Amino acid sequence: MASNEDVNIDPAGEEVEVEDDDDLCPICRQLLHRPVVTECSHTLCELCMTEWADVSVTSQMTVVPLAERPEDFVAANIQAKCPMCRTMTSAKRSSEVEERVRRKYPGVYERREEEAVRDEAMKEVSVETLTVYIGNTVIPPGGEDERGLFDWEFFVKISDTSVVNEVEILLHETFKKPRLVRWKPPYAVRRLGWGTFIIRANVILKYGYSWISSDAEDTKYATKASLPLEWELCFDDGGSQARCQLKIKKESRLVRSSRRILESGSNSG
Incomplete structure (x- = not known):
C-alpha cells in the first residue's frame, strides 16, 4: 500500500497512486523503470538511456594490444553523451532507486513491468x-x-x-x-x-x-x-x-x- 501522500481517490472510491515528478523519467515522463544513474547524476529509465544517449566512435576508441580479441574483453559501461546535459558519462543500474519506486508505487511499477514485457514480446526490439x-x-x-x-x-x-x-x-x-x-x-x-x-x-x-x-x-x-x-x-x-x-x-x-x-x-x- 502506498502512503497517503502518494495516492488519490478516484470517483469509484479506489486509491490511485500519483507519482512525484522526482520519480518520473525525464525522457519518457513515466515512472522510472529499471532505473539507471549516470555519472553526471541524472536518473533515467534504462531503455531511455540506451536509446537516447549520444554514443560516438571517437569517445570509445582505445588503442589496445594487437593480441586482444573480442572474447578477451569484458564489456564495461559505454561512455556516451548524457541525454539531459550532453556531458560524457556512463550509467549503472540502481537497485536502490528501483527498490524505492517499487515500494512507493507498487501498482504503477507492476503495470510498467507488464507493459515492458508486452512491448518486448510484440516488438522484439533487441x-x-x-x-x-x-x-x-x-x-x-x-x-x-x-x-x-x-x-x-x-x-x-x-x-x-x-x-x-x-x-x-x-x-x-x-x-x-x-x-x-x-x-x-x-x-x-x-x-x-x-x-x-x-x-x-x-x-x-x-x-x-x-x-x-x-x-x-x-x-x-x-x-x-x-x-x-x-x-x-x-x-x-x-x-x-x-x-x-x-x-x-x-x-x-x-x-x-x-x-x-x-x-x-x-x-x-
Whole structure:
C-alpha cells in the first residue's frame, strides 16, 4: 500500500497512486523503470538511456594490444553523451532507486513491468553491444628488398559478424582499386607500400539493424545502418589496433513484417 501522500481517490472510491515528478523519467515522463544513474547524476529509465544517449566512435576508441580479441574483453559501461546535459558519462543500474519506486508505487511499477514485457514480446526490439576492432599489422622491408616496401594488412574485426552485411574499405586514391567490399570475414586487405595514410571503412549492418551512435550514417536502404571508421596505418612495432564498443538495435518493423508473413502463411494453410 502506498502512503497517503502518494495516492488519490478516484470517483469509484479506489486509491490511485500519483507519482512525484522526482520519480518520473525525464525522457519518457513515466515512472522510472529499471532505473539507471549516470555519472553526471541524472536518473533515467534504462531503455531511455540506451536509446537516447549520444554514443560516438571517437569517445570509445582505445588503442589496445594487437593480441586482444573480442572474447578477451569484458564489456564495461559505454561512455556516451548524457541525454539531459550532453556531458560524457556512463550509467549503472540502481537497485536502490528501483527498490524505492517499487515500494512507493507498487501498482504503477507492476503495470510498467507488464507493459515492458508486452512491448518486448510484440516488438522484439533487441539492443546488443558490439566490440569493434580496427587496425593493421605490418612486416618491415627485408634486407634484400631494395624497394623498401612495407607488407601491411588492414583489418576490421567485429564481435558479432552475423549482423554485418558488408564492410566497405576505402584506400588512398593512388591504389589501382581504392574501393573494396568485404561481404564476409575476414574484413581485411593486404598491400605493399612505403608510406602511411588514412584508411576509411564503412561497417554496414544487415537490413533491420541500426547503429545507436551519433557517427552512424544513412544508406539508401536504411537509417543509421552505416558506421564510418578511420584508421591511420601504423608501421611501428608490428602494427597497432584500437577498440571501441557501440550499441546496435534491431528494428521492430522487420519483426512485425516477418510475423505478418508467417501468420498469413498459417491462415492460408
